[in-house]
Amino acid sequence: MEWTRGEWRVTTDIASFDFDVIHRYLSEVAYWSPGVARETVERAARHSLAFGLFEGARQIGYARMITDTATFAYLADVFVLPERQGAGLGKWMIECVMAHPDLQGLRRMMLVTSDAHGLYSRFGFRASAHPERIMEKTGARSA
Template structure:
């Protein structure tokens, strides 16, 4: 018996809300290196710094990137939803570094401050949770992340069943981080 070579390629998905200007997509053609670098240059995004464009491009496209977008040009009435870089603005991101089967490392989660309070962060996590669910990834063994945001640790515990398993002192960013891990499909 012969097997096809392994792949982590997953068909892009897009989530929309009825009567909303916001959507979330894993379509790599919508990712904006410029928008992410601008966010990484902001003080509130304490863990990141801008990268050369080619490095940022490789970082975004080497992971399963979930972009959060605002539609800046409405779709014509009756037309199917077909977002493009000309009709949207990237306002958030979450990257899942993954092999597409057994492992995921969640990184670089943000929504621009001016768009917070619309439930976009919760919606983003629910989209990631859907993709990394037992139904979609039955062999998923581990999801991990680092965070310095104490208030969000409870959210990750609730959404992914994460537990704090270690602490990391990070004087370079002026705060301590916790390492969280979940084993969603582990046998008890």
């Protein structure tokens, strides 16, 4: 799928993704994935519904939904390069993600963020009504 707005484009065509840009951001800039291996980034994208944000031919953003496309989705690895932030592109990219046909009618979508609550609340995300029900198991970070 593809959405366009002026010179910007959001696409799910993973063949067009620039994994150098994605890996560099996730491994060096993102607080949630320092040192993540490039192989891990690519494998995660290939096993998710991934979205690339482009300015012309240059990749400037990324997001992925980990989903069964029937009942559940988890939004992860969302970013817009720092030099392109502040122009509403992150909001537009999430609008595109939320509009994807495979993500309609799901019972639950989740995400974890430490700093973007305002962005995601625009799309209906909120703090869990029952945080006591949420559990997690963390593993070793792959580097």
